[in-house]
Amino acid sequence: MKKTYAVSLFLFLLLSVSVYFLTYKLSKDILEKDSNTVEETQDEPVVSVDTNNEQTVVNTTxxxxxxxxxxxxxxxxxxxxxxxxxxxxxxxxxxxxxxxxxxxxxxxxxxxxxxxxxxxxxxxxxxxxxxxxHPYADDYKYYLKDENGYVTVYYIDKSTIYEYTNIAVDSLPEDLQEELVTGKYMSTMNELYNFLENYSS
Known part of the structure; x- marks a missing residue:
């Protein structure tokens, strides 16, 4: 009786250990498979969707x-x-x-x-x-300068030409010649016309 009990106990323990190891191995395989699947998914390149929907100005903008x-x-x-x-x-x-x-x-x-x-x-x-x-002074509208020996009239922006003149700079009074070296400002069209009328030949 004792011998049968001992054998039964041994077989029960052997069966329990076998079931434990089989269960352990099976769950380990499943975990490894899941882990590999995650890694493969992470290694896959991310596909960017080219929507090609760059915004543009439309008539409702x-x-x-x-x-x-x-x-x-x-x-x-x-x-x-x-x-x-x-x-x-x-x-x-x-x-x-x-x-x-x-x-x-x-x-x-x-x-x-x-x-x-x-x-x-x-x-x-x-x-x-x-x-x-960067606004210019309100009281100036024209800008006169010596260019190649003659007076050139610009708008106050100093880049848009209002008029080329035939007034030779060396024919002007000395104080005017000096002013024209750095540029002479004028406030009104009347002032400009008076200058042109007085010094045009």
Whole structure:
């Protein structure tokens, strides 16, 4: 009886140990398989979806233009109709457009002391642009300079020519000659016409 009991106990223990090891091995295999699956998933390249939906200016885009006075540090803004030239432009294309404008601003902008034109914000719903000005003194409208021995009349922006004259600088009084070396400012058209009338040959 004792012998049978001992054998039964031995077989029970052997069976229990076998079941334990089989269960351990099986669960270890499952864990390793899951781990490999996770690693394979992590190693797979992430596929980026090219939506190709770059935003552009459309006819419903709100256009806000800011005017910044760098002399007085003031900022004003106005909402304007979106220019036809802007339609269909992406952010980068609009920046290129503004860069080109800076090279040849309008006469009105130059007379106001135009400095720069930049993009403040961009979306399909709204674009905000900023023109920066450094205004000239209000009392000056024209600028006269000695160029190649003759007086040339510019607008106050000093780059837009108002008139080439046939007035030889060396025919002018000495004090005027000295002024024209650095540039002579004039306030009104009457003042300019008086000068041209007095010294034209």
């Amino acid at each position: 709100k256009y806000v233009l800011e005017h910044y006075n760098s002399k007085e540090y003031t900022l004003n803004e106005e909402t304007l109709p979106t220019p036809a030239d802007f339609m269909g432009l992406t952010r980068d294309e609009l920046i290129d457009y503004l860069t080109e404008y800076e090279k040849a601003p309008s006469l009105e902008d130059r007379q106001l002391g135009f400095e720069s034109f930049e993009l403040v914000s961009f979306s399909k719903d709204q674009i905000v642009l900023r023109k920066t000005y």
